[in-house]
Amino acid sequence: MCGIVGYVGKKNAVPLLIAGLKRLEYRGYDSAGIAVVVENKISVRKTVGRLTNLEARLAQQPLAGSVAVGHTRWATHGEPSEINAHPHCDCAGRIAVVHNGIIENYHELRAALEAKGHKFLSQTDTEVIPHLIEAALRDGAKNLPDAIRAALNQARGAYALGIVSADAPDTLFAVRQGSPLIIGIGEDGDRFIASDVPAVLNRVREAIYLDDGILAELRDGSVRLTNLAGAEVPAKVQPVTLSAEAADQAGFETYMLKEIHEQPRVLRRLLEVNPLFGGGANFGLKSDYFRKLQRVMIIGCGTAYHAGMYGRLLLEQFTGLAVETDLASEFRYRDPHIDPGTLIIPVSQSGETADTLASIRLAKSWGCKVLAICNVPGSSLTRESDAVLFTEAGPEIGVASTKAYTAQQMAFALLAIWIGSARGMIDATACRSLLADLAGVPDAIHYLLDRKDSIRAIAQKHHEGPSALYLGRKFNYPTALEGALKNKEISYQHAEGYAAGEMKHGPIALINEYLPVVCICTKTSDEVYEKMISNMREVEARRGRIIALATDGDSQIARFAHDIIYVPYVRDEFSPIVNVVALQLFAYYAAQARGTDIDKPRNLAKSVTVE
Ligand code: F6R
Numbered sequence: 091m092c093g094i095v096g097y098v099g100k101k102n103a104v105p106l107l108i109a110g111l112k113r114l115e116y117r118g119y120d121s122a123g124i125a126v127v128v129e130n131k132i133s134v135r136k137t138v139g140r141l142t143n144l145e146a147r148l149a150q151q152p153l154a155g156s157v158a159v160g161h162t163r164w165a166t167h168g169e170p171s172e173i174n175a176h177p178h179c180d181c182a183g184r185i186a187v188v189h190n191g192i193i194e195n196y197h198e199l200r201a202a203l204e205a206k207g208h209k210f211l212s213q214t215d216t217e218v219i220p221h222l223i224e225a226a227l228r229d230g231a232k233n234l235p236d237a238i239r240a241a242l243n244q245a246r247g248a249y250a251l252g253i254v255s256a257d258a259p260d261t262l263f264a265v266r267q268g269s270p271l272i273i274g275i276g277e278d279g280d281r282f283i284a285s286d287v288p289a290v291l292n293r294v295r296e297a298i299y300l301d302d303g304i305l306a307e308l309r310d311g312s313v314r315l316t317n318l319a320g321a322e323v324p325a326k327v328q329p330v331t332l333s334a335e336a337a338d339q340a341g342f343e344t345y346m347l348k349e350i351h352e353q354p355r356v357l358r359r360l361l362e363v364n365p366l367f368g369g370g371a372n373f374g375l376k377s378d379y380f381r382k383l384q385r386v387m388i389i390g391c392g393t394a395y396h397a398g399m400y401g402r403l404l405l406e407q408f409t410g411l412a413v414e415t416d417l418a419s420e421f422r423y424r425d426p427h428i429d430p431g432t433l434i435i436p437v438s439q440s441g442e443t444a445d446t447l448a449s450i451r452l453a454k455s456w457g458c459k460v461l462a463i464c465n466v467p468g469s470s471l472t473r474e475s476d477a478v479l480f481t482e483a484g485p486e487i488g489v490a491s492t493k494a495y496t497a498q499q500m501a502f503a504l505l506a507i508w509i510g511s512a513r514g515m516i517d518a519t520a521c522r523s524l525l526a527d528l529a530g531v532p533d534a535i536h537y538l539l540d541r542k543d544s545i546r547a548i549a550q551k552h553h554e555g556p557s558a559l560y561l562g563r564k565f566n567y568p569t570a571l572e573g574a575l576k577n578k579e580i581s582y583q584h585a586e587g588y589a590a591g592e593m594k595h596g597p598i599a600l601i602n603e604y605l606p607v608v609c610i611c612t613k614t615s616d617e618v619y620e621k622m623i624s625n626m627r628e629v630e631a632r633r634g635r636i637i638a639l640a641t642d643g644d645s646q647i648a649r650f651a652h653d654i655i656y657v658p659y660v661r662d663e664f665s666p667i668v669n670v671v672a673l674q675l676f677a678y679y680a681a682q683a684r685g686t687d688i689d690k691p692r693n694l695a696k697s698v699t700v701e
Pocket of ligand 1: 698
């Protein structure tokens with residue numbers, strides 16, 4: 091959840107670290123700090139709040155050096171404060187550590203270290219690491235790598251660590267266990283570490299995706315990898331294919347608005363490159379496996395879970411499979427009686443969400459195959475799954491997920507059509523027709539984006555109330571949940587997504603003339619449309635303020651809705667991919683009217699790598 095960047099090379103590390111941390115600020119942003127090796131000493135600067143505060147501090151108290159680590163923090167242990175900001179040091183101030191993740195047994199480690207006389211300054215779990223390294227050196231470890239290994243053998247939990255020491259002034263150390271960390275290979279001997287590729291995109295064209303339990307020693311022009319037993323392991327260097335521009339704001343006022351606008355292009359590309367229908371990439375599971383398959387379990391968190399709910403409806407409709415969904419944080423603690431023949435489909439933008447990873451590890455221990463839908467190549471999820479369907483959305487920087495969600499929806503649509511065909515549930519003609527309709531979705535979103543001014547005007551009318559209700563049915567029930575989630579995340583207006591049929595079982599009590607009720611009532615070929623009209627009449631009868639999502643040309647809705655967001659027609663099954671974009675824009679403009687920090691909403695972090 092926090093961001094890590096480190097550098098070793100010939101240049102001054104400080105501006106490189108600040109630039110990298112800026113690109114990572116979306117991962118966590120309540121404090122920031124850097125540690126630089128300067129003349130065989132460690133110098134640290136830390137500040138609370140946004141990175142600009144650290145820049146201001148560095149302007150007053152400059153630092154320069156060619157070996158350094160930096161961090162932006164999203165607090166887990168200990169309040170956001172200068173003391174709790176990373177890097178953390180040992181008693182002698184000769185070892186500095188930045189950390190992403192949680193050291194679970196830090197209480198007992200800290201007590202043992204304090205008993206040996208170590209002095210702690212912060213309330214963080216991280217601070218035990220430099221003290222453990224210091225203790226290992228005092229206890230006779232023969233060098234720093236051995237001392238780091240000794241420390242890690244005692245620490246339990248998930249971590250990515252960047253370490254510098256005054257006693258190894260030419261070296262940057264890095265190690266991970268369950269939290270993402272990459273090594274970037276740049277020009278002229280430049281070597282970086284980063285918790286996320288975008289941090290160093292403009293500086294590196296090759297990367298090493300560090301495996302768990304591997305200690306990296308980076309020096310000007312070299313990287314050495316060893317395992318926790320000290321044996322050297324080969325480095326697998328991979329090209330970085332993302333462009334630096336992909337992680338830039340490209341003239342939009344926020345990343346989120348840019349990413350909303352990227353959706354037609356992202357979805358067109360996904361249709362072109364997907365490995366299922368001739369895109370050519372390697373997919374991992376053969377169609378024979380899907381012919382025999384009986385049951386599917388989809389898991390994810392937050393927005394990814396909503397994509398999974400939509401995916402379930404498509405898989406049920408097109409494949410004849412029994413499909414369930416669960417929140418990864420629930421799945422991992424219940425007793426779901428999953429047999430080895432069940433296919434697990436985890437959905438995740440980052441591929442690093444702790445609960446999702448824990449769930450698939452559990453399912454694999456039961457013998458299940460895992461097919462991931464994921465956006466980040468090289469992420470833990472993609473490395474631990476039997477097959478991956480990449481969403482190809484490029485880096486998503488805005489904390490609220492937008493383009494990754496519609497790409498997940500599109501991936502599910504492709505997968506459901508493909509499995510349905512493999513299982514003989516969809517014939518060649520129906521398959522062609524579905525794919526042709528799916529290919530129309532990016533254009534429909536494009537037309538919708540052209541109408542953003544009218545969506546802004548509606549959002550500006552309804553943003554003030556304390557709460558809003560979102561109603562949808564069948565394919566658009568997940569859309570209602572996702573629309574409400576977007577609204578609460580970025581505008582901080584309480585919003586509740588509900589299956590419209592459940593209204594009479596409780597939430598109807600909320601309705602009065604002040605409550606905005608967003609009703610997703612786009613035209614469908616079955617009875618769902620009529621049922622939504624009935625639900626809108628119920629809201630109207632109680633004087634609720636209806637904001638309807640309606641299909642172009644539908645004049646009926648105007649009879650009850652206060653405001654209408656018209657969306658282009660697409661067939662029922664794919665309407666959620668278009669409808670959600672209208673709700674992303676609606677939430678966006680509500681948040682803008684409420685004056686929130688849209689790209690970095692309070693309390694949230696982009697990637698939830700801890701439980
Ligand atoms: C909401 C949002 C979160 C994520 C969730 C899962 O806008 O971004 O709800 O969807 O934390 O993250 P990933 O997809 O990275 O597993």
